[in-house]
Amino acid sequence: MDYAHILVVDDDERLRDLLQRYLRQQGFVVTAAHNADAAQDSLRDLRVDAIILDVMMPGRSGIELITELRQNKNAHPLPPILLLTAMAEAADRVHGLESGAQDYLVKPFEPRELLLRIQNMLRLPTAVQPQMTLSAVKFGDFCFYPDTARLSKTKPDQSKNMLHLTAAETRLLEYFARNARQIISRDQLAKILQVSAQGRSLDVQIMRLRRKIEAQPRHPVFLQTCRGQGYIFHPDDVVWETGGKS
Numbered sequence: 001m002d003y004a005h006i007l008v009v010d011d012d013e014r015l016r017d018l019l020q021r022y023l024r025q026q027g028f029v030v031t032a033a034h035n036a037d038a039a040q041d042s043l044r045d046l047r048v049d050a051i052i053l054d055v056m057m058p059g060r061s062g063i064e065l066i067t068e069l070r071q072n073k074n075a076h077p078l079p080p081i082l083l084l085t086a087m088a089e090a091a092d093r094v095h096g097l098e099s100g101a102q103d104y105l106v107k108p109f110e111p112r113e114l115l116l117r118i119q120n121m122l123r124l125p126t127a128v129q130p131q132m133t134l135s136a137v138k139f140g141d142f143c144f145y146p147d148t149a150r151l152s153k154t155k156p157d158q159s160k161n162m163l164h165l166t167a168a169e170t171r172l173l174e175y176f177a178r179n180a181r182q183i184i185s186r187d188q189l190a191k192i193l194q195v196s197a198q199g200r201s202l203d204v205q206i207m208r209l210r211r212k213i214e215a216q217p218r219h220p221v222f223l224q225t226c227r228g229q230g231y232i233f234h235p236d237d238v239v240w241e242t243g244g245k246s
Helices: 014-024 036-043 063-072 090-098 109-119 167-176 187-192 202-211
Strands: 005-010 029-033 050-054 082-085 101-104 130-138 143-145 151-154 160-165 224-225 230-233 237-244
Touching: 005 014, 005 036, 014 029, 014 109, 014 237, 029 036, 036 063, 050 063, 050 109, 063 082, 063 090, 082 090, 082 109, 090 101, 101 109, 130 167, 143 167, 167 187, 167 202, 167 230, 187 202, 187 230, 202 224
Parallel strands: 005 029, 005 050, 050 082, 082 101
Antiparallel strands: 130 143, 130 237, 143 151, 151 160, 224 230
8 A cells, every 4th residue: 555655844853753754653754854945955855745935034934835836847736735824814814725736734733634634635535544533641650541531640560540630720731732722712721721812710720730730830830821822731641542432
């Protein structure tokens, strides 16, 4: 069986690595590049089936890269391109699609949505790739199991201490895990909790979660504040497994 080959182009090393791991788990062959120059070098030597391309990168932008690739008459036919970017305005989406991209996905995103968009671009039946389920999230002495909403902490004697999470804390932690190492805006988190992004409700829930997973909640290590942007979660490992619940 031939596997689709995806080129991932993004200057964010953590996101690039995350995408590589996830797409390989889905059965794709993945090549990564950190900027437009590296992407062009890869495309000279490789035939890829699709490109996932960041828009804002040091040097040439993703839009500029698309323009140059389209103008290169001696290159291989341009594969379908999905733009992956934090620029969410309608004008940005239109500009990206007008440049020659086939699709446009705003960061942060659900990995499953990215997979479906790739399959749609490549006209792959969704059954071709195995569905991946978030199995566990490991950070420090903690391990979170989304399937059962359990949070465990390893004690000094290596036994496990099970911590109770409220429904709101579970929703927050699972969403952060699914979007690990990406900045999540207050508006997005407010929608998850169905509260106002402007009020104190969101801050209260974040602090309650930090009290359970941080040694010093006011100086967090895992769930950090990105001033003026939102929050970002830094786990040690996110474990995905093939298939859904049994």
